[in-house]
Amino acid sequence: MSERRPAQFRHLGPVLYPAGLFMQKAMADLVRSGEPDQILVVEHDPVYTLGRHASPEDIHVDAAFLKAAGIRVHRIDRGGQVTYHGPGQIVVYPVCDLRGGRRDVGRFVRNLEEAMIRTAGDFGVTATRLSGCPGIWVGDRKLGALGLHLRRWISTHGLAFNVSPDLRPFGWITPCGMRDKGVCSLHSLLGDDCPTWDQAADRLSFHLAETMALDPLAVPAPSLSVSATTWRRTLTGPEVLVMLRQPVEGLWWSSVTGMVDPGESLAEAAIREVREETGLEGRLLPLDYAHSFYIDPRVLEIRAGKPHFNRETCFHMEVSPGAVVDLNLAEHSAYRWCSLEEAEDLVLWDGAKEAIRRLGRLLSGQ
Structure with missing residues (x-):
């Protein structure tokens, strides 16, 4: 042999x-x-x-x-x-x-x-x-x-x-x-x-x-993150909140995302990230979707070496139509409320696009 x-x-x-x-x-x-x-x-x-x-x-x-x-x-x-x-x-x-x-x-x-x-x-x-x-x-x-x-x-x-x-x-x-x-x-x-x-x-x-x-x-377990597609109802249909990362953070549009802290549940991490990034509160619900991806060291400016994989669990949160966004300027320079289609086109990462598509199917009853 x-x-x-x-x-x-x-x-x-x-x-x-x-x-x-x-x-x-x-x-x-x-x-x-x-x-x-x-x-x-x-x-x-x-x-x-x-x-x-x-x-x-x-x-x-x-x-x-x-x-x-x-x-x-x-x-x-x-x-x-x-x-x-x-x-x-x-x-x-x-x-x-x-x-x-x-x-x-x-x-x-x-x-x-x-x-x-x-x-x-x-x-x-x-x-x-x-x-x-x-x-x-x-x-x-x-x-x-x-x-x-x-x-x-x-x-x-x-x-x-x-x-x-x-x-x-x-x-x-x-x-x-x-x-x-x-x-x-x-x-x-x-x-x-x-x-x-x-x-x-x-x-x-x-x-x-x-x-x-x-x-x-042996392989190390992937790191864990969450996304929380934050949205509101309007007379013309649902609108999704997207935020523009600061130039030092990459200057790309994203939904709410973040890493899970030690001892946190996935839902606790998602609620915390929405609060820290936007100042918003609402009812968090699962999108019944999680996915894995490889983290490019160049994106996070970490040292290249052993491969780093991450598993992201997706949620959504409906907020009041009149709620005021209190943007975390350390991470984001601007925000927009967009239709589902506009938001999907704007966000950079495939996982964020998929979360928006799933939210659309959920809201349309498909």
């Missing part, structure tokens, strides 16, 4: 797709510098991704339909054509150094497929390879997909394993360019006996370590 290579498995849970692309690039730079392989285990928001060989015609619905369905489209640098990612699907990005004696892409692909096959088997599903069709299959239905990118023998992108995603979006595309085959999931095959996302992710990580001869290393 070949020598096991150290690797850090990071179970990050929900990650917005652009944040996933960014963290892959950052981890590729880290691995290229000699750090251990990084295995990122995530769950994405609904997106279609178009690989290098994809055509817009592979998506069979128009932009209005996609907007109503909450599906975004990203063209990316992996191989292959169009596929779907969404909640209930495990996406694994094995950012690995294939230099030296590991320069065998075919073996790398087979190892990823084998890990998915073994994971399916753990839950009583027999999956196989299909000649000429990457991924794993149950009959003529794909259970797990593959799409890789190599740059100077550092791998990015990876695999998608269907636990319990909504399968309808696969029907609105030509998945992976295949018109005569279908898609399945553990849930479509097992019904109520389907494992949870976490259970399947744990088994998939175990099998990846075995098939790829990886030695999992």
